[in-house]
Amino acid sequence: xxxxxxxxxxxxxxxxxxxxxxxxxxxxxxxxxxxxxxxxxxxxxxxxxxxxxxxxxxxxxxxxxxxxxxxxxxxxxxxxxxxxxxxxxxxxxxxxxxxxxxxxxxxxxxxxxxxxxxxxxxxxxxxxxxxxxxxxxxxxxxxxxxxxxxxxxxxxxxxxxxxxxxxxxxxxxxxxxxxxxxxxxxxxxxxxxxxxxxxxxxxxxxxxxxxxxxxxxxxxxxxxxxxxxxxxxxxxxxxxxxxxxxxxxxx
Amino acid sequence: xxxxxxxxxxxxxxxxxxxxxxxxxxxxxxxxxxxxxxxxxxxxxxxxxxxxxxxxxxxxxxxxxxxxxxxxxxxxxxxxxxxxxxxxxxxxxxxxxxxxxxxxxxxxxxxxxxxxxxxxxxxxxxxxxxxxxxxxxxxxxxxxxxxxxxxxxxxxxxxxxxxxxxxxxxxxxxxxxxxxxxxxxxxxxxxxxxxxxxxxxxxxxxxxxxxxxxxxxxxxxxxxxxxxxxxxxxxxxxxxxxxxxxxxxxxxxxxxxxxxxxxxxxxxxxxxxxxxxxxxxxxxxxxxxxxxxxxxxxxxxxxxxxxxxxxxx
Numbered sequence: 001x002x003x004x005x006x007x008x009x010x011x012x013x014x015x016x017x018x019x020x021x022x023x024x025x026x027x028x029x030x031x032x033x034x035x036x037x038x039x040x041x042x043x044x045x046x047x048x049x050x051x052x053x054x055x056x057x058x059x060x061x062x063x064x065x066x067x068x069x070x071x072x073x074x075x076x077x078x079x080x081x082x083x084x085x086x087x088x089x090x091x092x093x094x095x096x097x098x099x100x101x102x103x104x105x106x107x108x109x110x111x112x113x114x115x116x117x118x119x120x121x122x123x124x125x126x127x128x129x130x131x132x133x134x135x136x137x138x139x140x141x142x143x144x145x146x147x148x149x150x151x152x153x154x155x156x157x158x159x160x161x162x163x164x165x166x167x168x169x170x171x172x173x174x175x176x177x178x179x180x181x182x183x184x185x186x187x188x189x190x191x192x193x194x195x196x197x198x199x200x201x202x203x204x205x206x207x208x209x210x211x212x213x214x215x216x217x218x219x220x221x222x223x224x225x226x227x228x229x230x231x232x233x234x235x236x237x238x239x240x241x242x243x244x245x246x247x248x249x250x251x
Numbered sequence: 252x253x254x255x256x257x258x259x260x261x262x263x264x265x266x267x268x269x270x271x272x273x274x275x276x277x278x279x280x281x282x283x284x285x286x287x288x289x290x291x292x293x294x295x296x297x298x299x300x301x302x303x304x305x306x307x308x309x310x311x312x313x314x315x316x317x318x319x320x321x322x323x324x325x326x327x328x329x330x331x332x333x334x335x336x337x338x339x340x341x342x343x344x345x346x347x348x349x350x351x352x353x354x355x356x357x358x359x360x361x362x363x364x365x366x367x368x369x370x371x372x373x374x375x376x377x378x379x380x381x382x383x384x385x386x387x388x389x390x391x392x393x394x395x396x397x398x399x400x401x402x403x404x405x406x407x408x409x410x411x412x413x414x415x416x417x418x419x420x421x422x423x424x425x426x427x428x429x430x431x432x433x434x435x436x437x438x439x440x441x442x443x444x445x446x447x448x449x450x451x452x453x454x455x456x457x458x459x460x461x462x463x464x465x466x467x468x469x470x471x472x473x474x475x476x477x478x479x480x481x482x483x484x485x486x487x488x489x490x491x492x493x494x495x496x497x498x499x500x501x502x503x504x505x506x507x508x509x510x511x512x513x514x515x516x517x518x519x520x521x522x523x524x525x526x527x528x529x530x531x532x533x534x535x536x537x538x539x540x541x542x543x544x545x546x547x548x549x550x551x552x553x554x555x556x557x558x559x560x561x562x563x564x
Contacts, residue, residue, distance in 0.1 A: 185360040188316050188353070191336025199317075199335075227273040234266040 003087065003097060007074060007104035021066075021112055025119050048129050053216050055123060056143075059116045060212035061178055063147045067109035068170045071154040074101050076163055079248060099243050102155035109151045110144050117143070135219045142215035145232045146208045149239065150174060156242035176201050177208030206235040278320035278327055281385065282313050282354050286322050288506075289389045295505045296393065299498060300548035301400065309341075309399045310349040311392060316357055321349070337361055339391055341399040348399040355388045386506045394499035401491060401553060408554035409491055416483035423526050426488075429481035431524045439473040441522050447535050451517060456543075463539065463561055470558060486556040488526050493533010493557055500534055533557055540564075 078084050078101060087097050117140050124132050153173060157166045176183060180202060187198035210228045217224050290306055297304075312319040314332055321328045333342055337353045353361065362383055401409050419425060430436050443466050450462035474482055496516075504512035517538070519531040536557040540547040543564050 181360070184316060185357070188314075188335070188337045188357065189361065191334065195335055227270065227275070230266060230270040230273055234263075234270045237263050237266050 003092070004100040004104045004107075007078075007101050021115050023062075025116070029119070048124075048127050049220050051127075052120070052124070052129075052132075052220065055120060056139075056212060056216040056219075057178075057209070059113065059120060060143060060146060060208065060215075061174075062116060063109065063113040063143065064150045064174045064178065064208060066112045067105070067147045067151040068154055068167070068174065070108050070112070071102075071105035071151045072158060072163060072167055072170065074105050075155060075158045084248070094247050095244055098155070098159055098246075102152060102243060105155050106148045106151045109147045113143055113147050114140065132219055135221070139215040139219040142218060142229065143212060145229070145236065146177070146206075146211040149206055149208065149211075149232065149235055150177075152236060152239045156239055156246060159242070159246040159248060172201065173205045174208070176205040180205075180207040180209050206232060277329070278313055278315070278322070279354065279356065281356070282320070283322070283327070285355060285385050285388050285392065286311055286313075288385065289392045289502075292389070292393070292502055292505055296498065296502065299501055300546075301397075301494075301498070301551070302548075303404060304397070304400045304498075306393065306396050308403075309396055310344075310347070311396075312349055312351045313354045314338075314351065314357070315354045319351070320354075339395050341395050341402060343402070348402045350392060350395040350399055352388070352392055352395060355385065358388060358391075359383060386503060389506065390499045390503040393502040394495045397495035397498045398491070401495070405553045408552045409487070411554055412487040412490060412556065413483045417480050422484045422487070425481050425484045426526055427524065429477060430485070433476060436473055436476050437522060439469055439476075440528070443469050443473070444520060444522070444528070444532065447532065447539070448517070448520060451535055451538055459539070459542070460564070463543075463564065467558070467562055485529060486558070488529035489533035489536065489557045490553050490555075492526065492530045494537060494553070496530040496534040497537035536561060 075098065084097070117136060121133055121136055124130060124136070150170065150173060154166055154170045157169060161169075183198050183202055187195040187202070190198075207228065210225075211232045214224050214228050216222075293306055296306070307324060310321050310323045312321050312330070312333060314334065314337065317332065319330045319332045321330050333344060333349075333351060334340075337357060339352050341348050342351055343349075352358075413422060417425060430440075446462050446466045446469070450459050450466065453459050453462065477485075500512060500516040503515065516531075516534065519528075519535075522528060523531075540557070540560055544560070547560055
């Protein structure tokens with residue numbers, strides 16, 4: 001627990017977290033005001049529910065990026081700065097050490113998303129839709145799932161791969177995860193080798209947009225697809241196995 | 252420690268089971284209903300007059316993005332996809348022509364992605380995303396089944412319209428290069444579209460015939476501007492796709508009524524590049540032939556062009 005708390009404090013101290021959160025808040029404030037309009041398929045998005053869904057996607061994308069930025073350096077930095085030796089001499093196992101560092105990554109990412117969610121809550125209040133606020137808590141919990149997937153994947157991969165490779169895989173995960181539905185349809189339009197490649201990418205990387213969509217559904221009051229949520233949890237479980245399987249040679 | 256491992260393993264097993272049992276597998280009920288509803292229209296399609304045209308003769312493959320669900324009668328079998336892309340077509344598989352369509356869910360997804368039905372609907376389906384549903388999918392299914400029928404019974408006849416006359420593999424290229432790029436041809440065609448629409452709309456028989464005569468005169472004039480290859484491709488598209496669109500549109504009418512039929516199918520006034528325009532013109536000619544020569548489909552084998560049938564009135 002001490003390892004996690006220390007790691008967590010350091011994550012929160014990082015400047016990039018604040019910068020990204022500030023940028024996201026500005027984007028949300030712009031979209032949520034009359035200062036900017038957005039359009040989908042050539043039609044302006046109007047009405048609270050439509051706009052809320054768009055903002056929810058923005059929150060999710062920002063959260064996923066944050067999760068990657070925060071999680072990527074954690075474990076490699078621990079080893080590079082030889083902090084790991086202080087842990088080994090206390091007889092703490094690699095699994096426990098990596099698990100606590102990963103937990104710190106996930107919690108710090110979740111904190112950032114919570115801040116973004118507060119902006120969403122503020123938007124709801126200003127739009128006279130405070131009635132949606134109670135449902136934002138379960139919505140936030142579901143959103144955590146997608147963020148946790150990214151953070152966990154990055155953390156696990158950073159145990160055994162160099163940072164640039166982890167960053168690349170993480171970026172593909174986010175792009176494929178956010179554009180899952182779109183890419184799924186696109187693969188069937190283009191077909192051929194590219195279609196097959198996209199099919200495999202979609203098979204490997206989880207449907208992050210599907211998960212955030214369920215969170216938005218919970219808040220707005222639309223039906224929730226339990227299958228998507230269970231698949232998300234299963235994905236978390238499968239990636240978590242990496243914490244048991246992957247070891248650093250140094251130890 | 253052992254108990255934690257057991258609990259961890261049990262959690263994984265529970266999640267796996269949960270994800271598995273909550274998933275949707277197989278062909279959705281909506282697609283099965285679409286197939287059954289399409290079959291139920293057989294008697295009404297019989298009245299259109301195409302001999303031996305039975306939907307239940309052809310297997311229908313619904314492509315769900317991963318595999319084909321092959322439906323015939325009450326049987327639904329999962330098979331490897333023939334095309335790993337969204338297409339609406341008929342294709343010879345194991346010696347028989349089968350209908351291939353995306354599932355209705357995937358079709359709707361494609362609309363969302365492209366704003367139209369994209370390459371699948373190259374002139375075939377003219378609905379917007381909001382309009383597309385079961386009735387439209389049933390109509391599309393019959394459209395492709397019409398091609399399966401043409402290729403099963405009249406392949407030689409229908410291909411005789413272009414065989415030996417067309418030198419390129421993709422016949423649509425002929426339309427793009429010889430028809431769409433010729434301004435005079437396009438202008439005349441646009442006029443012809445308007446005239447044929449008027450012929451369809453008017454209820455005065457002599458007026459109808461006069462419009463058709465005017466159309467045919469312009470057709471002769473327009474064809475003089477085209478080479479033999481382009482004329483052959485036009486004839487082929489009208490015979491193959493025009494009749495298929497005719498069947499599709501009437502299947503739509505059986506389901507949605509005359510008003511919806513006229514709104515969606517007989518208001519085509521914009522010139523479409525590529526082959527799409529021949530779907531509409533061919534269909535309109537079939538409708539006019541119905542009015543002026545109801546027996547035109549008796550022994551019709553697709554070797555005679557629709558324009559020739561109009562000329563014979």
